[in-house]
Amino acid sequence: MGDPALSRRGFLAASAAAGLAMTALTACGGDSDGGSSGTTTIEWWNISTTEPAKSVWAALARKFEAQNPKVKIKIVQLENDAYKSKMTALTSSGKLPDIFHTWGGGVLKQQVDAGLVEDLTDSTKPWGDALLPVAREPYLIDDKVYGIPFDIGMIGFWYNKALFEKAGISAPPTTWAGFLDAVRKLKSAKVTPLALAGKEKWPGMYYWAYLAMRTAGADALQKAYEDKDFTGAPFVEAGEHLDELVGLQPFQKGYLGAAYSTPTGQAATVGNGKAAMELMGQWAPVVQADAGKGLGKDLGFFPFPEVEGGKGALTEVFGGGGGHALRRGAPQAAVDFLKFFASEATDLELVKKTGVLPVVPAAESAIADPNIKAVQEQLKKATGFQLYLDQAYAPAVGQEVNDSVAALIAGSKSPEQVGQSITRTAKEEQ
Numbered sequence: 001m002g003d004p005a006l007s008r009r010g011f012l013a014a015s016a017a018a019g020l021a022m023t024a025l026t027a028c029g030g031d032s033d034g035g036s037s038g039t040t041t042i043e044w045w046n047i048s049t050t051e052p053a054k055s056v057w058a059a060l061a062r063k064f065e066a067q068n069p070k071v072k073i074k075i076v077q078l079e080n081d082a083y084k085s086k087m088t089a090l091t092s093s094g095k096l097p098d099i100f101h102t103w104g105g106g107v108l109k110q111q112v113d114a115g116l117v118e119d120l121t122d123s124t125k126p127w128g129d130a131l132l133p134v135a136r137e138p139y140l141i142d143d144k145v146y147g148i149p150f151d152i153g154m155i156g157f158w159y160n161k162a163l164f165e166k167a168g169i170s171a172p173p174t175t176w177a178g179f180l181d182a183v184r185k186l187k188s189a190k191v192t193p194l195a196l197a198g199k200e201k202w203p204g205m206y207y208w209a210y211l212a213m214r215t216a217g218a219d220a221l222q223k224a225y226e227d228k229d230f231t232g233a234p235f236v237e238a239g240e241h242l243d244e245l246v247g248l249q250p251f252q253k254g255y256l257g258a259a260y261s262t263p264t265g266q267a268a269t270v271g272n273g274k275a276a277m278e279l280m281g282q283w284a285p286v287v288q289a290d291a292g293k294g295l296g297k298d299l300g301f302f303p304f305p306e307v308e309g310g311k312g313a314l315t316e317v318f319g320g321g322g323g324h325a326l327r328r329g330a331p332q333a334a335v336d337f338l339k340f341f342a343s344e345a346t347d348l349e350l351v352k353k354t355g356v357l358p359v360v361p362a363a364e365s366a367i368a369d370p371n372i373k374a375v376q377e378q379l380k381k382a383t384g385f386q387l388y389l390d391q392a393y394a395p396a397v398g399q400e401v402n403d404s405v406a407a408l409i410a411g412s413k414s415p416e417q418v419g420q421s422i423t424r425t426a427k428e429e430q
Contacts, residue, residue, distance in 0.1 A: 040333045041072045045097040047083045047322075050261055050290040053354045060349070064340050071333045079261070081200055088395060091116065096327040098334045102147050103320050103391035104138025110394060111325075112146050118326040120145045123335050131342060134379070135359040138387050139323050147323040148338045150347075151356040153282030154319030154379055155206050155304070158371075162298045163191050163276040172302035174314065176214070176241060179305045183250045186276050193250040195267075195275035197260035198409060201402040202390055206279050207245070208405040208418070209389050210304040210318050211238035217311035218384030225393055228426040230419040234311070239408055239415025241307065246409055251275075256410055261291050268292035279304070281319060282375045286355050301371045303378050316384035320391065321359070393426075400425035 048057045054077060061073040076097065078086065083101065090096055096116050102108050111117050120128065121144045128136070128148055139147030159172065164182075167189035173179040186193040197203045212221055216234030224230045252258070252269050259265040267284065269275045271292025278284065288294050306314050324341065326334050340346060347363040350356045357376055358364050367373050390398030404421045407413035413421070 039070050039072055040331050041074055042098045042331065042334050042337060043074045043076060044099040044337070045076045045078065045083070045087075046101045046324075047078060047080050049077050049079050050287050052290075053286065056349065056353045060341070060346060064337055067340070068333065068336065071336075073337070080202075098327055098330045099324050099337060100327070102139070102323050102325045103388060104147055104323060105320075105387045105392040106394045106398065107391050108139065108146055108325060109141050112141050116328055117146050118328050118330055120148065120326065120335070120338070124148060124338065127339055127342060130361075131359045132361060134382075134385065135321055135323075137385075138320060138391075139325070147325040148342050149321050149323040149359045150341055150350065151282075151323075152321035152359055152379070153357050153375055154317045154382075155210065155279060155281050156375065156378070157277050157279055157302050157304065158270065158284045158288070159277045159300050159302065160270065160273060160275075160295055160298055161300050163189075163273070164300075167191055167276070172300065173305050174302075176211075176305050176307045180245065180248065183245070183248050187248070187250070192252050192269075192275040193248075193277060194252075195258075195269035195278045196251045196255045196409075197258050197266035198251070198256040198406065199259050201406040202388075203260060203266060203278075203280065204409045205389060205402045205405045206318070207242050208238055208401070208408070209386070210279075211241045211307065213316055213318055213384075213386060214238075214304070214307035214312035215241070215310040218316040218386050220311075221386050221389065222392070225397065225426065228423060230422040230426070231416075232419070235419045236415045239418045242405070242408060243415055246411070261287050263291055265291060271295060273298075282357055282372065283355070285369070285371060299371060301374045313383060315378075315381050316386070317379060317382040318386045318388075320387045321357075394429050396429050397422065397426050 044061065046057065048054050058075060061075055065071060065073060087100065091111055091114065094116060108117065124145055128145060131149060132152060135149040135152035139145060139149065163186065167185040169182050169185055173182050183193040212235055215237045220234060224235065252275050261267050266278055267287040268291035270278045271288030271294050273295065285294065285299060303314055324338055342360065344360050344362045347358050347360040348366050351358050351363050351366040355369060355372055357372065358366065367376060386392065389401045393401065400422050404413055404418040408415065408418050
């Protein structure tokens with residue numbers, strides 16, 4: 001993950017760009033213990049804003065309260081981008097929620113380096129050590145535990161089998177050339193090939209990141225970050241491949257202004273059968289069904305294709321999962337809640353009701369959806385793994401990746417300029 005030093009300037013700049021006034025933010029943490037009633041109130045920030053996860057998580061909080069009568073859970077649920085913006089601002093202020101969603105990686109490391117996150121190494125043994133190793137990896141910093149996973153997965157293509165059949169595509173493509181051919185066939189059949197939430201930027205980043213992995217190999221993205229140099233030929237080539245895709249005009253009308261989970265956004269466009277594919281994580285089926293109708297038996301999954309002549313393999317995976325971290329000094333009840341959330345009983349409920357991939361080995365048998373099983377099988381075969389770039393890298397660098405790739409997709413940056421911009425930001429992040 002490299003060793004980026006904490007950049008307060010980067011956090012403040014991101015906060016200003018998001019238009020967040022520090023005084024407008026609710027104070028977090030610090031008042032969780034005590035009170036004349038002897039009740040401990042824990043503030044829990046998460047991004048589960050879509051159903052069924054939203055209701056399931058709320059019910060789990062009530063269940064924990066029932067088992068712990070002197071503890072109250074105050075839930076704050078925010079959409080992905082709003083959550084990231086507010087957490088950036090709160091990190092700058094030095095005050096985080098008691099329990100907060102994290103993807104691990106470079107963002108969590110900066111919060112740790114700032115002294116804001118509780119070291120969970122000792123307090124979560126032995127139950128934390130029993131979770132799946134690949135799921136725990138993003139939250140290990142300098143061999144210490146700073147987060148507990150509740151989900152693990154990968155990014156891949158979710159597709160509409162009926163629309164593929166309409167376009168005469170007999171099987172999902174395994175090469176980039178084959179993928180572009182599939183896009184052309186879909187357009188010829190008057191089917192929108194891809195849905196994209198251009199407004200939110202991070203969904204577009206997935207394309208460039210995967211293409212960079214396929215051209216340069218999985219390890220190259222981390223090495224480029226450590227070397228602060230994204231200008232090499234494989235990264236330019238990744239941008240050229242993405243530029244070629246954009247040139248085919250594969251996305252839905254208005255994609256540059258489209259959000260991800262709104263009723264007219266990326267997930268709904270696929271879920272309502274108005275586009276054949278989206279590049280998204282293991283949560284895609286749930287959001288498609290919440291924002292749209294969902295595809296049921298017509299939904300399929302396939303991994304990001306290989307790039308001919310590239311160093312990367314089909315078995316190298318881009319993705320990550322979700323986890324929870326605690327603010328430094330959080331009450332013991334917050335640790336107890338993490339243990340409750342990482343228990344076999346809770347994981348079974350999450351797998352059955354929300355479609356997440358299990359992090360407790362014993363819960364694996366609960367997977368019923370064939371597509372989720374396909375994701376799990378792909379993960380089991382993985383020969384390399386890269387965390388989401390906007391989480392693996394320091395916040396300013398991750399944001400620049402998102403911004404520059406969005407500019408490439410919009411036609412305002414060249415493949416060379418994408419690498420140059422990310423390199424410049426990486427070198428400035430000292």
